[in-house]
Amino acid sequence: MPVVQPRSVLSGMLVKEAMRRQVVQLPAGASIAKGINHLLKFKVNALLIMDEGQQPAGVVSKTDLIGAFYAGLPTDTPLEDVMTGPPLICYPDDELESALDRMRSRGVHRLYVTGTEAALVGTLSYTDVVALLYRYCRACPKSISRRASSEEPGDEGRRLTVKEVMTSSVVSFPENAALAQVIEGLTAHRFGAVLICSGQGESRGVISKTDLIRAYHHGVSLEAEAGTIMTAPVVAWDQSAFLWEALRQMFLKDVQRLFVHAGDPVRITGVLSLSDAARVRSGSCRACIPSRFMVPA
Amino acid sequence: MRARDIMDIRFHTLRPGQSITDAVKAFHTASTEEQKKIFGMMVIDEQDRLVGMLSMYDILLFVRPKHAGLWGEIEDLPLEGAFDELLERVKPVRVADIMTTDVVTIGPDTHVLVIADLMIKRHIRRLPVVDGTEVVGIVYISDLFYHLLKKLF
Numbered sequence: 001m002p003v004v005q006p007r008s009v010l011s012g013m014l015v016k017e018a019m020r021r022q023v024v025q026l027p028a029g030a031s032i033a034k035g036i037n038h039l040l041k042f043k044v045n046a047l048l049i050m051d052e053g054q055q056p057a058g059v060v061s062k063t064d065l066i067g068a069f070y071a072g073l074p075t076d077t078p079l080e081d082v083m084t085g086p087p088l089i090c091y092p093d094d095e096l097e098s099a100l101d102r103m104r105s106r107g108v109h110r111l112y113v114t115g116t117e118a119a120l121v122g123t124l125s126y127t128d129v130v131a132l133l134y135r136y137c138r139a140c141p142k143s144i145s146r147r148a149s150s151e152e153p154g155d156e157g158r159r160l161t162v163k164e165v166m167t168s169s170v171v172s173f174p175e176n177a178a179l180a181q182v183i184e185g186l187t188a189h190r191f192g193a194v195l196i197c198s199g200q201g202e203s204r205g206v207i208s209k210t211d212l213i214r215a216y217h218h219g220v221s222l223e224a225e226a227g228t229i230m231t232a233p234v235v236a237w238d239q240s241a242f243l244w245e246a247l248r249q250m251f252l253k254d255v256q257r258l259f260v261h262a263g264d265p266v267r268i269t270g271v272l273s274l275s276d277a278a279r280v281r282s283g284s285c286r287a288c289i290p291s292r293f294m295v296p297a
Numbered sequence: 298m299r300a301r302d303i304m305d306i307r308f309h310t311l312r313p314g315q316s317i318t319d320a321v322k323a324f325h326t327a328s329t330e331e332q333k334k335i336f337g338m339m340v341i342d343e344q345d346r347l348v349g350m351l352s353m354y355d356i357l358l359f360v361r362p363k364h365a366g367l368w369g370e371i372e373d374l375p376l377e378g379a380f381d382e383l384l385e386r387v388k389p390v391r392v393a394d395i396m397t398t399d400v401v402t403i404g405p406d407t408h409v410l411v412i413a414d415l416m417i418k419r420h421i422r423r424l425p426v427v428d429g430t431e432v433v434g435i436v437y438i439s440d441l442f443y444h445l446l447k448k449l450f
Contacts, residue, residue: 034398041355041395043363131364138370217394218314231386252379254362 010133010281015099016092018132019113019122025050028057028080032068035060035079036217040210043254045125046110049083056112056120058085062209063187069216070183089114090124099124100278109275126278127256134247137283158285162246163239165280166260166270172197175204175227179215182207182226193257195268196230202266203259205230236261236268244284246272300412301405303444304426304434307331310341313348313393317359320351320392333439337423339432340396347425347432349396359395360387402427403436409444412436 024038025048035047039062046061060083068082090099090111099111103126115121171185172195185194186209193208207230215229236259237246246258250272257273277283309327311320320338327335337352360383402425403412412424416438426434 037394037398214389214394218391251364251367252362253382
């Protein structure tokens with residue numbers, strides 16, 4: 001029986017082409033406060049925790065720290081008490097596709113890239129994979145951003161829109177919800193952010209995992225109201241926008257998700273995250289396999 | 298020659314709970330008052346203990362988008378607008394959130410050549426001088442430079 005190998009724009013690419021040569025790490029005995037400082041300072045979603053022998057012992061993600069916040073742990077608690085482990089690794093010469101499949105099947109958002117003699121050489125995250133896709137699709141001769149000069153008509157249908165890629169369920173809370181409730185909602189749905197809405201269902205703000213760990217660092221109570229720490233206003237995108245335009249916004253503004261509306265900017269209909277874009281394996285259109293061969297290496 | 302001979306005993310400090318917006322203003326005020334460019338400040342808690350350092354570099358690192366490399370490839374975009382939105386997100390951030398917490402310090406009796414060696418090896422341009430738990434001064438690379446090389450001019 002013939003085996004069909006689905007191909008995507010990432011086929012044949014290697015981990016080393018998308019990885020980031022920066023590993024933010026801390027010793028197991030460092031405090032939660034220091035861990036939050038490092039996550040915020042270096043704008044990463046997780047820390048690698050090293051044991052006394054300078055070997056990777058585990059990972060502390062924003063999610064783990066939100067769990068610690070919810071459990072009421074003081075911020076001088078050592079990171080080893082909240083870490084999960086061991087860290088999942090891949091190699092620089094692994095196929096990017098297989099690394100992404102592994103990330104999805106294991107439910108993690110990053111892999112640690114290990115070189116020869118087990119030395120860590122970098123991290124592979126969804127964000128960096130999508131950045132690579134975006135650059136790749138921009139360099140493509142069929143790129144929509146070059147349409148003005150190419151004047152090739154009739155291929156709008158091939159362009160992915162935000163609506164096709166976004167996740168259409170969004171969890172929202174009122175402004176007076178306690179942070180503890182917000183954390184419960186985030187955890188139950190495994191979302192990176194929740195929407196804060198008025199009684200009439202109009203968006204007022206967003207609370208992301210970053211907002212929550214910052215609140216934890218600032219000593220904010222779990223009983224505090226969502227409205228006091230939310231990021232406002234919500235800048236939402238029309239769902240008919242092209243994926244490449246939305247991705248560009250996300251990279252320029254350094255955000256990991258965009259909220260989406262269907263005409264009325266305060267009625268949110270979905271959310272587009274960088275991991276959604278990683279899932280479709282494209283930074284702009286669906287017909288990327290032929291164009292792949294037209295891009296000079 | 299020791300740290301106490303070349304350290305600056307007039308220094309500006311920040312509190313960990315201050316906002317980054319206030320810190321940016323404090324950099325500007327300090328540079329004006331000292332009539333020299335201040336690139337980094339010590340962060341001192343309520344008990345006057347040194348808890349970190351915040352430099353212009355730390356703040357720039359924070360406001361620079363992670364994929365800033367892409368900006369150079371995009372010509373057709375009103376970049377200012379996107380950056381304004383990024384700056385908005387700095388507002389809830391405090392000094393303690395992004396300061397450097399592993400601070401290298403020296404004592405008042407540290408020899409100037411040891412200081413020079415530390416600055417070179419650790420890529421540091423300013424070193425707090427700590428006596429016991431109290432911060433007594435700061436040695437800037439420029440003061441060290443002119444002190445060590447003054448016979449040349």
